[in-house]
Amino acid sequence: MRILLVNTLYYPWKVGGAEVSTQLLAEYFANNGHSVWILCLHNGSGVQTDVINGVTVVRLPDPNIYWPFDKGTPSLVRRLLWHVIDMFNLSVLWGARRLVKRIAPDVVHTNNLSGLSVSVWFAAKLAGVPIAHTSRDYYLLHPNCRLFADGKMQNPRDISARLWSWPKRICSGWVTEYIGISRYIADLHASENFFPNAQRRVIYNSVALPSIAGPVSGNGVRRYGFIGRLEPAKGLEELIKAFGSIADLAELYIAGDGDPLYVEALKKQARDLPIVFVGRTDPKSFYPNLDWLVVPSLWAEPLGRVVLEAYSYGAPVICSAMGGLPEVVMEGETGFIYQPRHDGKDLALALTKSLSADRDLFSARALEFVRSFDAASIGDAYLAAYRDAVGVARA
Template identity: 40%
Template sequence: MKVLIANTLYFPDEVGGAEVATRLLADGLTRAGIEVCVVCATGTGDDRSEEVNGTTVYRLRSTNLYWPHAPGEHSRVAKLIWHAIDVRNTSMSRKLAEIIEREKPDIVHTANLSCLSVDAWRVANNAGVPIVHTIHDYYLLCPTSSMLSAGKPCVGQCGVCSLYAKPKQMASAQVNVAVGVSDFVLKKHVESGFFSRAAKTTVIHNCYQPINESAVPQHSRRVENAPLRLGMLGRVLPEKGLELLLDQLLADQSLDWTLAVGGTGDQDYVESLKAKYADPRVSFLGRVDPSDFLSTIDILVVPSVWNEPFGLVVLEAYSHGVPVVGSNMGGIPEIIEPRSKLLFDVARPETLIGKIHEATALIDDPSTRDRLRQHARRFSLDTMIHSYVELYEGMVCLEERKPWLAARREAN
């Protein structure tokens, strides 16, 4: 079996969980004996192909108005033109059609399609190749991919987003199987009319980066009567809820704490946070090694104020035995360890401190770290790969019963 995976970016260009999950999927499928090729976009150089960990990767030079992952701002008009082209970027579609003809995959598996265009679905459908699409974010519903307005999550689509999404919604009818990385993000799309003709919709959770537990840095235990070491890890963005966390910590008198913030973000925004929350207990560390970072904190806080599609950092913390206090937004409740129930209500931010107190009580329980690691293993790479392989095999068996596909393969 051969699978062609299409995603906006691919290793080493990784800006978020979708790119990490795509790389892990490609590598895992290859190790499982499935032939894989990857198609992604790039903002530099010419179209080219290369081998990455045994996988052929086609990097297609973007042909839109600008490369969205480069620094710099663009006018509202330029953004509107960019999105209009992206809906059906015929230049990128021709390139993809040539690769499908060359590679002859049994399955086309799409993920984030910004820059590649949702027209990829039409191309695959015309080639007679069944399509799996994994939903990692809200790009199909919202041009910002976040469904946020004025710092608050949108309950539904606004008028502008509805107009933006309509062509993508119509194109999504060509997808055979739609996969959500969480039940929350899948339902958001199905309820908005996406994937109306899909034979199946299902949830396959992302996995965390596999780690060698014996090589994980020794966790430094909290010294008795020392401040509680809180951590926040990931991109420093308004929707990640750092301001909510700091507001609650600075207003509270019941905790003795320090907060380490690991991750980068817009420099102006980060500098504004440093000025607004100038407190010696708060450290902005910039880019960090996740394992090293997690080995030095007692509790990870994930205070997202938007509907996180998944929340990979939660599982990364659990894989290191670190308790997580998370918000009740998006897909986070689906992966929080159920016995600890450390979810706070974003609508009532004062509940955050109470959950941190509950997490503090877990630290001294010797069984906590093992229990959290065990929970993380439910989201292992092997589990994710097995789920996708089972899905592919079912689709190929179904498609092989179709005479037109048999004829196509015989012609090839």
């Protein structure tokens, strides 16, 4: 099969789980005899093409007025103009159309589209190529891809959000196969009348399965961890507050980076607790040293790749009941789920329960659960979706 995968960024660029998921899919397809191309963006000049692990990567130059992944906050006027251009980016349309005409893919599979826009769909439609789309964020619903600002979730049903999303909703009618990475995100898009002509399915993210599992603490002190971007949406302030309830029996390791002022505020809050900030860390060396991973998100994570990654190393998970997280944490079996609160009481209760839980049993269940999320199982599910899309296009 000839497959064109589209995502805002691709390896070595990475800002979240979408880049990892797209790479795992692309390399699985390539390793199994399919011809695979990636269309993504870069912040340099001109079109760049290279081959990474058998996958041809085509990077278009940034087609908007600023690169959205730079540090700093552009002015309100520049942000508004950026979003107007991003509704239907003509520069991306021409670049995508040229690539589609040149490689003649059997299917175009789009993922994160921020910066690229839904004009990629039109390029595929013009060429008569069926389209599959996977929702990995909330880009189609709101200018804020995470639906989180000022410490709270934003409403995709607000009038302003509906106005911004209306053109994308109309264009979503061109999509043949729709995939959500969780029931939560799939149902949310369905409730907003996206993808009216598409077959719908849920396919969770895949995860690379290592051969090593984390050990149980030998000194009686449980090791808890957080890994990710250090920012308010991640719920770290609540985690630090709640961790005080088990501080005599546990240690907390926080991996990641963020705004220096915010990180300093977190360190000040954690000053008298057994909490270590380890900075940006390779997950492969972080997970094996944990007894439990904590995912205290305040925003509605579409799924939460870190949960599956932790399971793959035998680390059970404590998570907030936000977004798609509860779909991959089995309460009382592979972890604990709590309702996020500013006072941290529910999280403190979950942490306390984990101290008396049979960590070996939770670890074994996590390892068993994650086996169905291997690259082959998820990759084959996507290939089935592609075949259905091609079949619909030919009917």
